[in-house]
Amino acid sequence: MITLVPRILGFLFYYSPSHPSAEAILPALADLPAHFEQQYQDKVQTLVQAMIAEVQDEAKPEARHEALAREFSLLFEGLGEMPAPPWGSVYLDSESIVMGESTVEYRRFLASSGIALDTQMREPDDQFGLMLLAFAQLLESEKFDASTELLEQHLLPWAFRYLEVLQQVEGISPFYPNLAQVTHLYLTSLVEELELSPAEKPLFK
Secondary structure, three states, X not given: OOOHHHHHHHHHHHOOOOOHHHHHHHHHHHHHHHHOOHHHHHHHHHHHHHHHHHHOOOOOHHHHHHHHHHHHHHHHOOOOOOOOOOEHHHHHOOXXXXXXXXXXXXXXXXXXXXXXXXXXXXXXXXXHHHHHHHHHHHHHOOOHHHHHHHHHHHHHHHHHHHHHHHHOOOOOOOHHHHHHHHHHXXXXXXXXXXXXXXXXXXXXX
């Protein structure tokens, strides 16, 4: 299975547009539609083109870049009240806390699967982008059973709700809501292609 898609999406959900890793991955956005099933390609193409147009705004490129970096801080780094927290336990824990029991369970899963996330920061492992990157790493290591478990037990139970919340955030540019739509289509295609059965867990956000 191609790992380009979860890597690109994971990078964009985890790294600020001003980070070198994100800047290096942004040109690959144009390649995304070709890696989707045919029924999704036109929709993904439209969303990706809009995202690229925002990043490459020729009128005020520096201002647009700075604005996206501010939006990233709002959505992913806790600049003020976070309208769409990107951590699984916020949705899966009854108290909607970061580093809840679901985070601990996911950390155990990563350890048992031989995945070490060295981000050089003290942060929850169940950050949405990080989970996509872990999924890609498992695929690249040909640990297909573990990659399925990551999706069914740890990511998909809350992912669609998170992406829905992200799309509803007001007062931001379309870049991250469009990214959420692309990712929703990607995860939907995975459920169909791999015939996944996501665990049904109560959501608290």
